[in-house]
Each structure stands twice: as C-alpha cells, then as structure tokens.
Amino acid sequence: MNKWLSLSISFVLFFFATGCWNHRELNDIAIVTAMGIDKLEGAKRYEVSFQVANPSTLAQATATNPATSILVYSAEGDTLHEATTNATLKVPRQLFFAHKRVIVIGESLAREGIKSFFDVIERDPEGRVSYQVLIAQGHPAKKFVSALSHLDRISGFDLDQKLGRTNNGNDENLRIEVNDVIDALSSPGKELVIPGVYIEGDEKKIASEDNVKEANPGIIGVKELAMFRKDQLIRWLDKRLYDAVTLVRNPVHNLTVVIDCDNEKNRISFPLERSKPELRITEKLGKLSIDVNVLIEGDIIESGCYTNLEDLKVIREIEQKVSKEVETNIKEVVQIAQEEKTDIFGFGEVLHRSHPDLWVKYKNKWSSSFSEALVKVKVQSAVRNAGLRTNPYQVDKE
Structure with a gap:
C-alpha cells in the first residue's frame, strides 16, 4: 500500500516539476x-x-x-x-x-x-x-x-x-x-x-x-x-582630497600619508594599517554641529629624515605632523562640499540614524542646513611600527 501511495505521489509531483524552463x-x-x-x-x-x-x-x-x-x-x-x-x-x-x-x-x-x-x-x-x-x-x-x-x-x-x-x-x-x-x-x-x-x-x-x-x-x-x-x-x-573623503566615509587601509621633514627636502611615508571615522551630530541654538573624529594607525615604511626613531619624542612629532596633514585635507574638502551644498560624506544619514526626530526637522532643507553647519575635524594618529631599522642612514641635514 505504501509503495503504491509513494508512486502515486511521485507521479502527481512529476507534473509540477518545471525543470530548467529558462x-x-x-x-x-x-x-x-x-x-x-x-x-x-x-x-x-x-x-x-x-x-x-x-x-x-x-x-x-x-x-x-x-x-x-x-x-x-x-x-x-x-x-x-x-x-x-x-x-x-x-x-x-x-x-x-x-x-x-x-x-x-x-x-x-x-x-x-x-x-x-x-x-x-x-x-x-x-x-x-x-x-x-x-x-x-x-x-x-x-x-x-x-x-x-x-x-x-x-x-x-x-x-x-x-x-x-x-x-x-x-x-x-x-x-x-x-x-x-x-x-x-x-x-x-x-x-x-x-x-x-x-x-x-x-x-x-x-x-x-x-x-x-x-x-x-x-x-x-x-x-x-x-x-x-x-x-x-x-x-x-584631486587625489589628495579623494583620500580625505575616503577617510571620512569608510575605514580604510593601504592609504599612504606623506609628510615633510623639517628641512623640506626629504619626506616620510606613513601607510595606514587601520582607520576609524566617528561622526557625531548635535543641535546647538538652532544650528547643527558636526564632529568628525578620525583615528589612524600606521607604520613608518620610508624615512628620508635624519631622526632617531627610537626616541619617543620624535615619534610623537611624526604623529602630530601626520594628524595635521590629514586634518587639513579633510577640512578643505568639507569646505568645498559646503560651498557646493552637497553632502558627499553622508552626514544626513548619520543624523537620521542617531536623531530621527531631529532629521524630520532638517530633511526637506538638508542641503542648506549642511552648508551652514559647524564642522569640527579632529585627527589622531598613532605610529605602530618603525620597521626593522629604527635609525635611518646618514642623510644631508642641510
């Protein structure tokens, strides 16, 4: 009985099998x-x-x-x-x-x-x-x-x-x-x-x-x-501002920051191993305030400066220069975006997620609200590794 029932069901299902019709x-x-x-x-x-x-x-x-x-x-x-x-x-x-x-x-x-x-x-x-x-x-x-x-x-x-x-x-x-x-x-x-x-x-x-x-x-x-x-x-x-936009929008690596030595003849290459952008938007006295905080970590792969990389003070100076370079670029591209009234960073999406009630207030006039917002940028850099060689070869200090 079970055998005939199984065969009957299989026979009926056969007609519903369309196969590879497309x-x-x-x-x-x-x-x-x-x-x-x-x-x-x-x-x-x-x-x-x-x-x-x-x-x-x-x-x-x-x-x-x-x-x-x-x-x-x-x-x-x-x-x-x-x-x-x-x-x-x-x-x-x-x-x-x-x-x-x-x-x-x-x-x-x-x-x-x-x-x-x-x-x-x-x-x-x-x-x-x-x-x-x-x-x-x-x-x-x-x-x-x-x-x-x-x-x-x-x-x-x-x-x-x-x-x-x-x-x-x-x-x-x-x-x-x-x-x-x-x-x-x-x-x-x-x-x-x-x-x-x-x-x-x-x-x-x-x-x-x-x-x-x-x-x-x-x-x-x-x-x-x-x-x-x-x-x-x-x-x-351009590529410099392109990189700045990338750092604000996404966590990235393999992006290289180049800074000058004190004598401005040689440079240091600082490839990023990790970056983490944090965006926060608040309203103060009827005006939006946007905080852009970017944490970047990387290694010193190329050093044309005659510096002692074992000296913690030298490392801190390099970190400050990297932070200033990235911060300057981000501020410049933010200014351009505000002048053009185009939010290429997605600040509006951040406001929508974090303060949905506040987003309703600004949604229909976001372009103008973004262009008038106060944007504060802070970059914090950290050198994680100076490579296998801590002291570079002797170079001309002049």
Whole structure:
C-alpha cells in the first residue's frame, strides 16, 4: 500500500516539476563583462558599448594574440533602451549581463544627469546591482571599454580588480557599485561620489593589439573623484582630497600619508594599517554641529629624515605632523562640499540614524542646513611600527 501511495505521489509531483524552463546554452549567449555609455555631442542620442568575452579564443589566446579575447559592440539610440536593442542586433548571440563587472559613464552624460540611466538598470528584472560604476575622464566611455590589458585577458575584469576588489587587499579607492548609486540618488541625506578613470600612455594604441606587445603599455588608472549634486557631476576632487573623503566615509587601509621633514627636502611615508571615522551630530541654538573624529594607525615604511626613531619624542612629532596633514585635507574638502551644498560624506544619514526626530526637522532643507553647519575635524594618529631599522642612514641635514 505504501509503495503504491509513494508512486502515486511521485507521479502527481512529476507534473509540477518545471525543470530548467529558462535555461540558456553557453553557445547561445554572449557574456557581457563591461559596459560604456556616452551622450553624443550635439545630439540627444546615446551610444552604448558592450565588452563581450570571446570564449572560443580565451583558452587559445597567447601573449602574441590577445586581442581576440574581447569584442566590443556599439550602437546609438534616442533612448538607452533603443541603443541597447540596436546593439543586440549586431551580436549573433543573446547578451548575458550576469557577469558584468563595470559600467563606465561618459563625463558629458554625467554632467547632464544619470538618474534616468539608473532607472533603466533598476527596472531590469535580470539586472544585477553589485557591479562597479566609474566616470570616464578625458575620453568617451567607449574608449575605456575597448581597452586591452596585459595581465587579464578581459580588461573589464582587470579594471574591476584595480578598484578595491577584496582579493588584492587594496581599499584605498572608494568602490561605488550600482546599488550605492541608487541608494545615494534616492536618499536625501547622502550625495553621490564616483571614482574617475583616465588613460595614461598612448591613447591611440590602448585599444589595439600593439598595446599589449609593449613593455610600457597604455593603461587605465584612477586619480580623481567625481562629486555630484543630486544626479549631476559638478566638479572633480584631486587625489589628495579623494583620500580625505575616503577617510571620512569608510575605514580604510593601504592609504599612504606623506609628510615633510623639517628641512623640506626629504619626506616620510606613513601607510595606514587601520582607520576609524566617528561622526557625531548635535543641535546647538538652532544650528547643527558636526564632529568628525578620525583615528589612524600606521607604520613608518620610508624615512628620508635624519631622526632617531627610537626616541619617543620624535615619534610623537611624526604623529602630530601626520594628524595635521590629514586634518587639513579633510577640512578643505568639507569646505568645498559646503560651498557646493552637497553632502558627499553622508552626514544626513548619520543624523537620521542617531536623531530621527531631529532629521524630520532638517530633511526637506538638508542641503542648506549642511552648508551652514559647524564642522569640527579632529585627527589622531598613532605610529605602530618603525620597521626593522629604527635609525635611518646618514642623510644631508642641510
């Protein structure tokens, strides 16, 4: 009886088993690894570029023939969806976006506004929001998507790993993903910042096979940070201020602070091993007061100064110089943000979490309230290690 009952149940359940109803064969898809989007000059049209991995040649590619590892398909359209559809007509397979690592946005489009573009991404039922967003500096986004790299066959993966992937232990650069952008665009208490990428070297060869045959090839690097007001790019922050923003927003390591010696000829390198920002917001006499306290710890890796690092007084002087340098940079970028009325640090979110009742009061006028707030910055530095050598080699004191 139990045997027949089990068979009957199994037979009934068979009709409810849908199997792999939405499966896609590898031979039928084109895996998109990077995407670029530009706004064409003098026209209200978009150009979308897709970097597609070429699996038939990845296993066979050699150092002398790496160009076939990726293919780039581009198309134009009056809307982003139309441009994407036109691009798919050029590809013999169905575009598959699950393995996309980066999206590069042209600077002109970023200055006009990016909200509509991310609206399209968020509406896509098959879209992912965990890939990285970058802003193209000096060249169209298509140029960056078409670039070839030395170490990685797929340059989209190479670019993604440069920008703070956890597997290389480098979080010096802010890693901004699609979900971070959507969160910033939809939150009144935090404005958007996105790293910018630039081309170093011969820009004409970077998308050609000749680039990967040279010992000193053209490369894509990160140097500045794009500051946004709402969804529009308004200015760039240089690397020094970029680092200051990073220290306020996130705990970081691998960020190096450089200070001068007394004679201003030589310098000391102070790589951070750990940092911890603490933000506190209060209201005094109807005006907001923001306290920014940053604790940083690091080692002295390079010392061009003739100093005795065994002397505790010397260590304290170095700590004070490091604190002053970082504090000056943070104050400068805070002043810029207040002048631009854009809270790129997320102070509004901190107020919302810590004092929800107070946030209700300032929510609808946060930009102006932030610009008028009193911001006090304090940095405390600690030298944890001076390396294997405590006394540097004799250098010129003059």
